[in-house]
Amino acid sequence: MLVSRRPVALTLAAATVVLAASTACSSSSSDSDPDSAAESGAEKEESGPSSPGAERPEDQAEDPAEGQAETEQQAAPEPAWDTSPSSxxxxxxxxxxxxxxxxxxxxxxxxxxxxxxxxxxxxxxxxxxxxxxxxxxxxxxxxxxxxxxxxxxxxxxxxxxxxxxxxxxxxxxxxxxxxxxxxxxxxxxxxxxxxxxxxxxxxxxxxxxxxxxxxxxxxxxxxxxxxxxxxxxxxxxxxxxxxxxxxxxxxxxxxxxxxxxxxxxxxxxxxxxxxxxxxxxxxxxxxxxxxxxxxxxxxxxxxxxxxxxxxxxxxxxxxxxxxxxxxxxx
Missing domain, CATH: 3.40.50.1110 (SGNH hydrolase)
Known part of the structure; x- marks a missing residue:
């Protein structure tokens, strides 16, 4: 017998509160300083309209492809077989x-x-x-x-x-x-x-x-x-x-x-x-x-x-x- 495995977006409610506060502040500035209001409007046009739930740049999702590439780079190599074990x-x-x-x-x-x-x-x-x-x-x-x-x-x-x-x-x-x-x-x-x-x-x-x-x-x-x-x-x-x-x-x-x-x-x-x-x-x-x-x-x-x-x-x-x-x- 020869023989064992996000990006965070603001909630709608939180974003609405932020937007309301920003609008109130803009209205106050507009009443006291028309030039400032105009500048503020120009800035908004350049940056784009704000919308509830919009993500800040730092909150935006990471590119899945980039994440996968990074994971592959960090993955440990397969262990090599030692052809001359010592015990x-x-x-x-x-x-x-x-x-x-x-x-x-x-x-x-x-x-x-x-x-x-x-x-x-x-x-x-x-x-x-x-x-x-x-x-x-x-x-x-x-x-x-x-x-x-x-x-x-x-x-x-x-x-x-x-x-x-x-x-x-x-x-x-x-x-x-x-x-x-x-x-x-x-x-x-x-x-x-x-x-x-x-x-x-x-x-x-x-x-x-x-x-x-x-x-x-x-x-x-x-x-x-x-x-x-x-x-x-x-x-x-x-x-x-x-x-x-x-x-x-x-x-x-x-x-x-x-x-x-x-x-x-x-x-x-x-x-x-x-x-x-x-x-x-x-x-x-x-x-x-x-x-x-x-x-x-x-x-x-x-x-x-x-x-x-x-x-x-x-x-x-x-x-x-x-x-x-x-x-x-x-």
Whole structure:
């Protein structure tokens, strides 16, 4: 499984009061000094007749075009993606924890595609940061996690204010006891969107790299011919929605597996859409889902999680996306 937006005019009453006062003053001047009255009349002709509610020059509306131009000039530029972040936090599930990569039924974070230190894996962190990753790398993923666990992980990651957060989630949401028990697309979107919103609110400058969910159907295709794989999947009850009765090729079994694949594709559409709404989020464009992994990339312990070579491929795919000059949003 390679896997949050005038000008003021005088009121009519106020303008009438001002006009009445002005008229009274003009009448008084006219009675006592005809020449002054004549001059006053000339001034009125030059300035134009006064009318109730007329706006003074300082009260006139600003030209909308000028206002818009000024707004555009003042608008902040879109934040630029940093292709060489100096700190990384990883959130997600057992894939990012390196479960069953180094040993049976155990996490192996040193072999994680995102934050591992194993030279054979060449993790994303190792490629971006080099060997000095102390206090600059945090693996907060949890074995067994699904998307409902992601907001809490995102909050923990935000406390470190990392320059980059990696996300790989969704396989466990599809790997339910049966098709009916898979996480709904609506719930998946709500939890993932909340996670992105939390990161953006609590660590505004953090970049987010989102991996697509791996193609579980390909996993079945690669292992279903192996007696060992089928036995392990059955005994350990691994991803029953896809892998149960792995040797069964009946129409009903095929329909079940296809339903799981369609749900994974729907999850990936959610990841792409939500990520596209955030200026500092990059989705892998389906790179992990489309990757044609083989049994050689799988754990020798469970034929499900990535082995060392599988973790290495995940790291390579992530690095390619993170250092790209153009953001992948689809």
């Amino acid at each position: 990384i936090a990883a959130i997600g599930d057992s894939i990012t924890r390196g479960f069953d990569t180094c040993g049976l039924l155990t996490d192996c974070p040193e072999a994680s595609w995102a934050t591992g230190t194993d030279a054979e894996v060449a993790s994303l962190a190792a490629q971006l940061l080099g060997d000095d990753t102390a206090d600059r790398v945090w693996n907060l993923a949890e074995t067994g996690a699904n998307v409902a666990d992601l907001p809490a992980q995102a909050r923990r990651a935000a406390r470190h204010e990392p320059q980059l957060v990696t996300v790989l989630i969704g396989a466990n949401d599809a790997c339910a006891g049966d098709v009916e028990s898979m996480t709904s697309v609506t719930d998946f979107e709500a939890d993932f969107a909340e996670s992105v919103e939390l990161l953006r609110a609590e660590s505004p400058e953090t970049q987010i790299y989102v991996s697509s969910v791996p193609d579980l159907m390909r996993l079945w295709e690669e292992g279903s011919e192996s007696m060992m794989a089928r036995t392990v999947w059955g005994m350990a009850n691994i991803c029953p929605s896809m892998l149960a009765d792995a040797g069964n090729r009946s129409e009903g079994a095929d329909a079940r597996r296809e339903a799981v694949r369609e749900r994974v594709q729907a999850y990936n559409e959610v990841l792409a859409r939500v990520c596209a709404e955030d200026e500092l989020c990059r989705y892998d464009g389906g790179a992990v889902f489309d990757y044609e992994f083989t049994s050689d990339h799988l754990s020798e312990w469970d034929w499900f999680h990535p082995g060392e070579s599988g973790q290495r491929e995940l790291a390579a795919l992530a690095y390619e996306q993170v250092v790209a000059n153009v953001t992948t949003k689809d």
